[in-house]
Structure formats: structure tokens, C-alpha cells
Amino acid sequence: MARQSQIQIFFVSLAESAISFYFLPRVFPTTTLAGTFLIFLLINWSFYFVYLLIIYPFFLSPFRHLPKPGGSYGPIIAHGPIMFSQPPGSAFLRMMKEVPNDGIIHYRSFFHEDRLLLTEPAQIGDVLVHKSYDFEKSPWIRTFLRQFLGDGLLMTEGDEHKHQRKQIMPAFSFRHIKELYPVFWSKSVELCGAIKAELLEKKDGVIELNHFSTQVTMDIIGLAGLGRDIGSLRNADDELIKNYEEILEPTAEKGIYFVLHLMFPLRLIKMLPWKLNERVKITTKSLKRICREFVQEKKARMKMQSEEQIDILSILLRSNAFSDDGLVDQLLTFLAAGHETTSSAFTWASHLLALNPDVQKRLRAEIHENIALPRDISSEKIDIAGLLESLPYLNAVCNETLRLYPTIPVSSRVATRDTSICGQYVPAGTLSFIVPWAINRNPRLWGEDAEKFRPERWIDPGTGRANYIGSADSNYSFLTFLHGPRSCIGEKFARAELRALVAVFCGSFEMQMADPNKMVKPGGTITSKPIGGMWLRLHPVAW
Numbered sequence: 001m002a003r004q005s006q007i008q009i010f011f012v013s014l015a016e017s018a019i020s021f022y023f024l025p026r027v028f029p030t031t032t033l034a035g036t037f038l039i040f041l042l043i044n045w046s047f048y049f050v051y052l053l054i055i056y057p058f059f060l061s062p063f064r065h066l067p068k069p070g071g072s073y074g075p076i077i078a079h080g081p082i083m084f085s086q087p088p089g090s091a092f093l094r095m096m097k098e099v100p101n102d103g104i105i106h107y108r109s110f111f112h113e114d115r116l117l118l119t120e121p122a123q124i125g126d127v128l129v130h131k132s133y134d135f136e137k138s139p140w141i142r143t144f145l146r147q148f149l150g151d152g153l154l155m156t157e158g159d160e161h162k163h164q165r166k167q168i169m170p171a172f173s174f175r176h177i178k179e180l181y182p183v184f185w186s187k188s189v190e191l192c193g194a195i196k197a198e199l200l201e202k203k204d205g206v207i208e209l210n211h212f213s214t215q216v217t218m219d220i221i222g223l224a225g226l227g228r229d230i231g232s233l234r235n236a237d238d239e240l241i242k243n244y245e246e247i248l249e250p251t252a253e254k255g256i257y258f259v260l261h262l263m264f265p266l267r268l269i270k271m272l273p274w275k276l277n278e279r280v281k282i283t284t285k286s287l288k289r290i291c292r293e294f295v296q297e298k299k300a301r302m303k304m305q306s307e308e309q310i311d312i313l314s315i316l317l318r319s320n321a322f323s324d325d326g327l328v329d330q331l332l333t334f335l336a337a338g339h340e341t342t343s344s345a346f347t348w349a350s351h352l353l354a355l356n357p358d359v360q361k362r363l364r365a366e367i368h369e370n371i372a373l374p375r376d377i378s379s380e381k382i383d384i385a386g387l388l389e390s391l392p393y394l395n396a397v398c399n400e401t402l403r404l405y406p407t408i409p410v411s412s413r414v415a416t417r418d419t420s421i422c423g424q425y426v427p428a429g430t431l432s433f434i435v436p437w438a439i440n441r442n443p444r445l446w447g448e449d450a451e452k453f454r455p456e457r458w459i460d461p462g463t464g465r466a467n468y469i470g471s472a473d474s475n476y477s478f479l480t481f482l483h484g485p486r487s488c489i490g491e492k493f494a495r496a497e498l499r500a501l502v503a504v505f506c507g508s509f510e511m512q513m514a515d516p517n518k519m520v521k522p523g524g525t526i527t528s529k530p531i532g533g534m535w536l537r538l539h540p541v542a543w
């Protein structure tokens with residue numbers, strides 16, 4: 001319920017009770033001023049609820065004629081639980097399959113609040129690209145994430161966002177990513193070395209990959225983002241890793257914590273005697289301190305060294321566009337957005353390969369055929385970018401993984417002013433859902449086998465080369481990085497990193513699920529991680 005309306009009701013009730021009490025004493029002869037106020041509050045609330053739950057949604061809402069799902073849980077709950085479905089985004093996919101529509105499905109959330117689900121490329125393009133500054137991230141999500149990310153690129157809106165994005169963009173250009181490939185490659189080789197060392201200590205060949213994956217992607221963002229080898233693969237107790245693992249580990253308690261942030265003001269949640277509040281405070285404080293130290297260290301090193309550094313922080317420092325606090329916020333953003341996302345994509349790639357031995361075999365053959373020895377290509381002056389980007393099956397496997405397991409499965413936007421989506425009037429404040437999990441798996445856009453892992457859809461049958469649209473008709477059928485001015489700035493970085501990780505890992509190990517009968521489920525609040533980790537049985541292969 002809108003907080004603003006509650007405040008209005010409070011003051012209107014106050015005015016009505018004062019007028020009645022002082023000017024119409026015969027109407028309420030036996031009550032006190034407080035009693036009269038309570039009576040008016042109750043009457044006004046009742047009218048407000050009838051308006052909110054019945055009159056507005058069924059007779060006034062501009063969306064009342066749009067197609068809707070069935071099976072509402074009544075006016076208070078309505079279809080609200082949809083957004084908590086597991087895996088995240090799966091209920092939206094069901095809705096897309098079941099409700100015939102022309103690009104927008106309307107459903108009612110808690111207290112019959114209007115929600116839109118965008119289902120077709122034209123509507124998605126309108127919100128993400130053509131009118132992107134009419135729509136912002138929802139304030140609840142921003143309040144929740146700002147605790148961990150400060151006011152970095154991910155959290156800002158409007159002109160401030162345009163300014164920051166322009167300053168940061170050069171650090172993510174293709175030329176710059178090409179220079180970073182040797183970092184991605186050598187860290188992937190180091191990862192496989194660390195896994196081999198752990199396998200030597202184990203008889204059953206079983207390891208939990210997600211932990212390794214978080215370590216290697218943290219090391220990569222450390223080197224590529226800060227020019228500093230965090231070395232978490234060598235030091236499993238690294239403070240940075242421990243903090244992020246604590247924050248991001250999917251648990252039911254954290255799910256409830258996140259949901260409460262969507263429903264109640266931050267200040268109220270912070271007042272609760274909840275241990276998680278204390279842990280969030282401690283971990284975020286520690287992350288900020290570490291980032292502040294990174295910035296100071298980097299500034300001191302840049303003064304001493306004349307050689308130009310290629311990491312993201314050096315580029316931001318050279319731009320002179322950010323204060324020290326601003327840089328800390330950007331670092332918090334890059335560390336969080338830049339490691340957990342690719343880590344999750346890599347973990348899901350290994351899962352899909354473990355479930356599909358034929359794909360795994362074909363990919364390994366392509367890698368071994370084109371890359372004689374993994375260590376050689378980081379030491380020789382080889383164009384790793386050119387080599388990896390030219391391998392069709394490697395690119396197809398990565399694209400298909402990113403399609404089936406988008407790390408951010410659900411995103412949303414709030415209209416900041418009265419606007420429209422493909423001609424449908426949308427009043428300010430309306431929340432629209434853009435759901436990569438559902439769009440990427442929608443049979444209308446990807447065909448009947450949309451939910452199958454089929455890397456071949458990313459290979460042109462005529463030329464045998466990788467294509468960049470899959471078998472879909474539109475760019476907007478693939479939403480893993482979204483599109484437009486608020487799309488993922490790290491997309492090229494992430495794709496390059498994933499190529500290197502998958503190539504070295506699949507080239508080095510044969511993989512199976514440790515327990516082939518156990519379903520691995522995605523969970524998590526903002527990003528999607530395997531619940532309980534990713535347990536694989538690995539056999540090193542000759543390379």
C-alpha cells in the first residue's frame with residue numbers, strides 16, 4: 001500500500017475529527033477527540049480499502065482490459081507470491097506459456113496493485129531502449145542493494161547515471177577487454193591447477209565447484225579491475241571472498257530478509273533484533289574498508305610507476321571524474337557485479353556439460369584441436385581473444401548456458417512518469433517485470449525445445465560459424481545482459497572470462513554430476529546460484 005496514501009488518510013482523518021469534535025459536538029456527544037479521530041480513521045481506511053481492492057482495479061485501472069492469469073488468492077494476496085517462485089522467474093515463464101497475450105500480461109500483486117509482465121521483443125525494447133529513462137530500477141531493490149554497493153553505476157539513475165556510464169565505458173571497450181584476455185586465461189589455468197591439487201587429496205574425485213568458481217572470478221576481477229592479485233585461489237580464507245560468500249550464499253533466512261525489504265521501510269527492518277542485520281552491518285563495513293585500502297594503495301602505486309596500468313581502477317583514476325568515496329562505490333559495484341555473476345554462469349556451464357557428455361566430448365575435441373597446451377598460450381604472444389572468439393562450439397556452449405541460466409533471472413522497472421509501452425498507457429509508479437529466465441526460455445521465441453540445452457542453435461548450419469542471435473528472431477529474445485543504456489556494462493568482460501574458464505576447465509577435466517539422481521536447483525535473491533553448491537566428479541584428462 002502506498003505510504004503516501006497512508007499519510008494522507010492520517011491527516012484527512014485528523015482534520016475531519018477536529019471539525020466534528022469542535023463544530024459538530026452533537027454528532028459525537030460521548031467521545032473524546034482521540035475517539036473521534038479513531039472513528040474517522042476507520043471509516044476513511046474502509047473507503048480506501050474498497051477503492052484500492054475493488055473500485056480502482058476493476059473499474060479504473062488502465063490495465064483492466066489486458067490479459068491476466070487465473071487463480072488469484074483473493075484481494076489481499078492476489079498473485080503476489082508469483083515473484084517469490086523458485087527457481088526465480090519460473091512462475092513468470094508459466095504465465096507466458098499459459099496466458100495468450102500481445103506482449104503485456106497484467107496481474108495483480110498484494111492489495112491488488114497493478115503489475116505488468118513484458119513478454120514480447122517490441123514491449124521489452126520500448127522499456128529498455130527507446131524509453132529507458134522513463135523507467136528506473138524499483139526503489140525497494142535500490143534501497144536493498146545500496147547497503148552493499150553504495151552509489152556506484154548500478155544504483156544511480158538519470159543524469160548522474162549517464163555521466164558515470166560515459167566515464168566508465170572506456171574501461172569496458174573491446175580493445176581493453178582484448179588486453180585482459182591473458183589475465184582470464186592464466187587465472188583459468190591456475191584454477192585447474194588448484195582443483196587438481198585438491199583432487200590429489202581425495203579418493204572419490206568429487207569437488208564442490210562453486211566455491212572454486214567464486215575464488216577464480218574474484219581473482220580475475222582483482223587483477224583486471226584493480227591491478228592486484230587477491231590470490232584467493234591460494235588463500236581460501238581471503239577476507240573478501242568470505243564476506244561475499246556470506247552475503248550471497250542462498251538461504252531461506254536471506255530470502256525472507258530480502259522480501260521484507262520489498263514490503264517495509266529499511267529503517268524499520270534495521271530496528272529488528274535480527275542477527276542478520278548485525279552481520280550485514282559487519283560485512284558491508286569490512287567490504288568498504290577493503291575497497292578504501294585498494295583505492296589508497298592504487299593511488300600511491302600510480303604515483304611511483306610510470307608504466308600505464310590497464311586495470312579498470314587505473315582507468316577511472318586517470319579520468320579524474322570520481323572522488324575517493326565515489327571510487328569506493330564503483331569498486332564495491334564491480335567486485336560484486338563482476339565476480340558472482342560470471343562465477344554463477346561458469347558453475348552452470350559445468351553443470352550442463354556434466355549432464356551432456358556428448359556436448360562435453362565435442363567441446364573438448366574442439367579445444368584440444370585448436371590449443372596445443374594451455375600454458376603455452378598465456379606465455380607466447382598469441383591473440384587469445386581472436387582464437388577463443390573463433391571457436392564456434394565453445395561460443396555456442398557459453399551462449400546456451402547464459403541463455404538457460406541468466407545470472408540475474410528477474411529484473412523490474414518502475415515508470416518514473418506517465419508514459420506508454422507500445423501504445424499502452426502506463427501511469428507513473430507502475431512496476432513492470434522484465435524476466436530474463438522466462439524470456440530466454442519462452443517457446444514462442446525459441447521454439448518447442450526452448451528449455452533444452454542445445455548449443456547447436458548458436459551455430460549457423462550453412463557456414464558452421466557461431467551466430468549471435470541463437471535460433472531466435474530478435475535480439476530481445478536473449479535478455480541475460482538486458483539491452484540499452486542500463487544493460488550490463490561488463491558483458492564483453494564476462495563473455496571473454498567465461499570463454500577462457502570453460503575452455504581451460506573442459507580441456508582439463510571430464511566431468512559428471514557427483515550424484516546423478518540429485519536435482520540441482522537454482523536459488524538466491526538477486527543472482528541465481530545452485531542451492532547446496534555444485535558437486536562434480538572430475539577426472540583429469542591428458543592435454
Ligand code: HEM
Nearest residue numbers: 153154337338341342345407408411480481488489490494
Ligand atoms: C555472466 C555475467 C554477467 C551477467 C549475467 C550480468 C548481468 C547484468 C544485468 C542483467 C545487468 C542489469 C541489471 C538491471 O538493470 O536490472 C547488469 C548490470 C551491470 N553489470 Fe553485469 N553481468 C555480468 C557480469 C558483469 C561483470 C563481469 C561486470 C564488471 C566487471 C558487470 C558489471 C555490471 C555493472 C556495473 C552494471 C550496471 C550497469 C548500469 O546500470 O549502467 N557485470 N549486469
